[in-house]
Amino acid sequence: MELESFLKSDDTTCIPFEKKTDVINIHFENITFTVPVNKYNFCRKRKKDILKNISGDFQSGKLTAIIGPSGSGKSTLMDIISGFRLRNVSGCIYVNGKEKNIKQLTKKSSYIMQDDVLQPLITVLEAMMFAANIKLQQNLSDNYKRCRVTKILKNFSLDEQTNTLTQNLSGGQRKRLAIALELISNPPILFLDEPTSGLDSKSAKQCLEILRGLSEEGRTIVCSIHQPSTSLLNLFHNAYMLSNGKCIYQGKVDNLIPYLKMNDIECPVYHNPVEYGNGKTKVIALIEICVFASEMEVDQLVQSVDNGKSQKWLENTSRSDSIPNTIENMENEISSDFEEHFQYSTSFTHQFCCLLKRIALVSSRDMFLTHLIFASNIIVGLGLGTFLLNIGNDGSRVMTNFNLLFFCLMFVMYNALTSRIVTFPQEMLLIKRECFNRWYSLNAYYLASTMGNIPVQTIGVISFVLIVYYFSGQPLEWFRFSLAILILVLLALIFQDYGICVGTLFNVQNGLVVGIFSTTPWVMFSGFLLYYRDTPPMFSWLFKTSVLRRAFEALAISVYGFNRKPLECSKIYCHFKYPDFFLKNVDVDCNDFYVDLSIMLFSILLVKLCCYLALKYKISTKR
């Protein structure tokens, strides 16, 4: 859809980014972040300070760069101030002079992470409309939302890419889209981790120019940046420099050269103080100091800015220019706003509907998950049905048919399990970002995801069972057929959620190992390899609790139970001509059928609960 036609003719009333009237100045004091080292050596546990008692200011109306060499603690500082990291942190954060709970600060800010994870299978316009629908007040009209999206896309020079899937965007376009998505709700504070990483100089400049413009409207924007070039550095108003977890400079970018001079570190005016190389004239670039300087030299700079406490080099302009009100005037307003009990912009039901719509859209386009699940179910179903044609009613091939039932269970189980383990870790990053930036609640996501994923698995399993059941000649009775489908769908749903649980906690490689390995006890005690009667009593509970055993038993009953007539026998003697006799022989008790179903239903609830708790834990792990 073209952007202009997407925007109706009367949509001229929206403003892409309202000027912020909120003045939010962040001041942090004595921030220390400590991590345990030798975590796994219980005898010699030690602790290490990553950030060492640093202080500083991020001013409203300013674009501030956190600069420092790799490992100096830039991302850590950003994580702490944005509220993304809460554990092992000490120190205070003040908003407009009042000490604030960091959780309250996160409600006013958006955090754009370095890896700018986007939903890959939706277009730029769809992504923006999803964000607008879920992040803007529900009472705003569709036209208003469309207009806002259109104007933001134009501002970010993404109007040519509206119909491009986000997975096909260039690195620079992805970054701009990630920022545009957060700006839909117009947050007064933006944190960006390495917004220019991976971008060429033109795209990096374009990105920072947009951020500078946004900051000059009154926002507080903080970016961590590794090693900016001269032109990029000049786009920032302020710099906050870190070396080995200590602050070696905080102030205006323009003041860097006088600051270096004052510390007997000369740097010619035409040169970027960050880039300037080590030379014979003792002129050393600040970044080089960060990397190579001795502890004594770094300490001199740290003392010079009092580890970030000194505001000498930080021109305090936010009180006078561009911002309409003084902090003193605004303080009460902002404070009361911060005390508000936080609510999402839209209701739970609305979030649920938007998420369900996105899941449906993605499922219809997801080659791997949806198409592969369907394709594999149909191909394997046809293969099995062809090789084992009409064995279902053959009294001489009952054991082969029994093996087929077990194979069906294993196929459905591993299909559901592995498809989620492979795809969910990526989705997890997206949920983490969107939930942290308060697009929607985890509960809304979880419910939508649970409902949204049922059709794909169910239709896949039904097509598989339909083919195998028919070709292998199982009894053509609706009752038995429906039970077989029910059992296999329940099993697929259990292991789909189990896969999500594993995919939440582990990356793809580890998840596959853990996921497959952890199913071994279920397979061992499924009643296929070991019979209940041969197992020592101390292990009998494993049989009773194995969900695979329950599914296997229920499936065998649905095919051979319920007073099925004797099977046809093409040979002189068929040992298992009578289905009841066969079921007894393989330790299947027909009276257990409803117990089996109940245990499977209970397992779904249990796995869903574990899955929800795993998601909740993972979403707050870094914190």
Ligand SMILES: Nc1ncnc2c1ncn2[C@@H]1O[C@H](COP(=O)(O)OP(=O)(O)OP(=O)(O)O)[C@@H](O)[C@H]1O
């Ligand atoms: N949870 C943790 N456990 C152990 N060490 C940690 C932890 N978090 C951070 N660190 C260490 O803290 C230091 C600072 O990490 P951080 O990611 O903040 O650096 P950075 O300045 O952003 O680096 P880069 O520019 O390479 O991203 C690194 O040495 C890192 O290994």
